[in-house]
Amino acid sequence: MGFLEALGQYPFLQYALAGGLLASLGCGLIGPFVVVRRLGYMAGGIAHSVLGGMGAALLLGAGPFTGALVAAIAAALAIGLVKLHLRHDEDTVIGAVWAVGMAAGILFISRLPGYNIDLIAYLFGNVLMVSPADLVRMASLDGVILLVLVLSFDRLVAVAFDPEFARLRGVPVDAYYLLTLCLVALSVVLLVRVVGLILVIALLTLPAAIARQIHVSLRAMMATSCLLGALFTTTGLALAYHRDWPAGATIILLAGLAYLLVVAAGALRRRPAR
Amino acid sequence: MSAAIRLHGVSFSYDGHRVLEDVSLEVPAGEFLGLIGPNGGGKSTLIRIILGLLRPDSGTVELLGLPPEEGRRRVGYVPQFAGFDREFPVSVEETVLMGRLPARTFGGYTRADREAVARLLEELALEAYRTRPLRTLSGGELQRVLIARALACDPELLILDEPTANVDLRGEQDIFGLLARLNQRMTILVVSHDIGFITGYVTRVACLNRTLLCHGTGELDRAAIDHLYGGHVHRIRHLHEEG
Numbered sequence: 001m002g003f004l005e006a007l008g009q010y011p012f013l014q015y016a017l018a019g020g021l022l023a024s025l026g027c028g029l030i031g032p033f034v035v036v037r038r039l040g041y042m043a044g045g046i047a048h049s050v051l052g053g054m055g056a057a058l059l060l061g062a063g064p065f066t067g068a069l070v071a072a073i074a075a076a077l078a079i080g081l082v083k084l085h086l087r088h089d090e091d092t093v094i095g096a097v098w099a100v101g102m103a104a105g106i107l108f109i110s111r112l113p114g115y116n117i118d119l120i121a122y123l124f125g126n127v128l129m130v131s132p133a134d135l136v137r138m139a140s141l142d143g144v145i146l147l148v149l150v151l152s153f154d155r156l157v158a159v160a161f162d163p164e165f166a167r168l169r170g171v172p173v174d175a176y177y178l179l180t181l182c183l184v185a186l187s188v189v190l191l192v193r194v195v196g197l198i199l200v201i202a203l204l205t206l207p208a209a210i211a212r213q214i215h216v217s218l219r220a221m222m223a224t225s226c227l228l229g230a231l232f233t234t235t236g237l238a239l240a241y242h243r244d245w246p247a248g249a250t251i252i253l254l255a256g257l258a259y260l261l262v263v264a265a266g267a268l269r270r271r272p273a274r
Numbered sequence: 275m276s277a278a279i280r281l282h283g284v285s286f287s288y289d290g291h292r293v294l295e296d297v298s299l300e301v302p303a304g305e306f307l308g309l310i311g312p313n314g315g316g317k318s319t320l321i322r323i324i325l326g327l328l329r330p331d332s333g334t335v336e337l338l339g340l341p342p343e344e345g346r347r348r349v350g351y352v353p354q355f356a357g358f359d360r361e362f363p364v365s366v367e368e369t370v371l372m373g374r375l376p377a378r379t380f381g382g383y384t385r386a387d388r389e390a391v392a393r394l395l396e397e398l399a400l401e402a403y404r405t406r407p408l409r410t411l412s413g414g415e416l417q418r419v420l421i422a423r424a425l426a427c428d429p430e431l432l433i434l435d436e437p438t439a440n441v442d443l444r445g446e447q448d449i450f451g452l453l454a455r456l457n458q459r460m461t462i463l464v465v466s467h468d469i470g471f472i473t474g475y476v477t478r479v480a481c482l483n484r485t486l487l488c489h490g491t492g493e494l495d496r497a498a499i500d501h502l503y504g505g506h507v508h509r510i511r512h513l514h515e516e517g
Contacts, residue, residue: 032363036359036362036363151379151380151381152379152380152382153382154371154375154377154382154383155375155376155377155379155382157364157368158372158375158377160362161358161359161362161364161369161372162353162358162372164327164353165351165353165372165375165423166372166375166376167327168325168327168346168349168351169347169372169373169375169376169427170347170375170376171375171376171377212363215363216363216365216407216409217363217364217365217368217407218363218364221363
């Protein structure tokens with residue numbers, strides 16, 4: 001049976017496709033900020049800390065989504081506040097949040113009765129298990145991200161570009177920096193369901209990095225990143241269905257391959273003619 | 275009209291290392307002041323104190339008659355080139371619009387902001403560059419864009435940190451010509467390492483090497499050179515006397 005035919009028949013595939021598209025929207029909007037501000041490592045730290053939140057939530061009887069959301073926001077604020085106020089080395093703080101979050105998650109999950117939680121699904125994602133309730137949550141996160149961007153885009157860009165100048169002009173720079181990190185946290189939570197927390201950074205950065213090779217404005221980068229994300233998740237899902245490959249990994253490999261091709265093409269084009 | 279900048283007894287140290295010592299300075303409204311001095315002499319630190327980005331260990335700072343955090347809203351600031359990312363995906367128009375910040379909390383720049391920026395681009399002959407990304411500009415063009423951004427808030431005082439550091443000679447003349455024109459409607463403080471060039475344009479020169487000495491133009495005499503470059507110049511003169 002072909003992918004399209006199966007898509008018409010199996011709701012779980014429809015949910016998976018919808019989940020992939022919803023995640024593409026959020027990460028396409030925030031990915032460009034991550035790339036131009038070089039927040040990739042920070043996004044990785046936030047993503048890995050999510051395991052601690054999901055483990056704690058399961059132990060307390062709450063849903064893993066709530067746990068992931070709380071942990072991601074807490075990690076973003078912790079990293080941001082330490083950077084702003086304690087002048088600690090940012091690298092060290094991110095590394096600590098990264099590893100401590102994972103360690104806490106593994107400890108919490110080991111305390112669960114029966115130890116029957118599918119750890120692999122959290123680490124590498126399982127988009128085929130996306131439920132209608134998940135889709136509603138993901139759409140809400142997209143809605144929040146969109147709303148914040150529509151209202152605050154100019155200030156967010158100004159703070160990303162030249163924070164000192166924005167501060168002189170009376171913009172509360174620290175607050176907008178923390179807001180940027182919280183948006184990154186939301187997009188991380190969106191992606192965890194689709195590609196898993198280990199692979200999040202790739203889908204957050206690769207579409208935006210490709211878009212940066214093409215565009216010279218942040219708005220255009222966002223639009224193209226969204227489309228590229230949708231392209232990778234959709235074709236990745238189809239390929240994974242045909243070949244019986246893990247969907248998250250297939251999506252990431254497609255994105256990585258496309259990035260490699262675009263970078264290579266750019267390097268060839270820029271080489272001076274002899 | 276009160277002074278644009280008033281510093282009294284300002285001292286500042288980085289990690290126990292004294293960078294500024296008992297600096298007092300009064301810049302009357304309408305002046306074009308050149309601040310010169312060797313690298314590490316404290317020029318950029320003093321600018322950051324005037325703008326309220328650093329707090330002095332002792333002494334007082336007044337900017338347009340207000341504490342620096344309030345006064346700086348009516349100051350146009352042109353930072354050094356090195357400070358920001360030229361690869362950032364932003365156009366000339368978007369960059370100059372940032373001079374209209376803080377913008378609305380919800381909704382960003384207004385139509386009035388965009389119109390003010392359009393007028394400014396016209397005044398500085400930057401219209402043709404409106405949609406160009408920053409990374410395609412030459413040093414002189416980028417410097418004009420940064421000056422336009424500083425002017426976008428209709429400042430009473432313009433502060434420029436090494437505006438000609440990455441600009442060729444022709445661009446340097448253009449920029450100082452522009453500043454001379456702007457000086458007719460605002461006070462200007464320009465930081466430069468280039469003693470020779472700056473004295474042709476400014477009304478007064480302040481020499482900063484941890485402590486501050488002020489001179490009118492044309493008075494940039496031996497006392498000033500000695501203050502800036504110390505024993506080295508002195509030793510050469512001594513040799514001449516012996517020979």
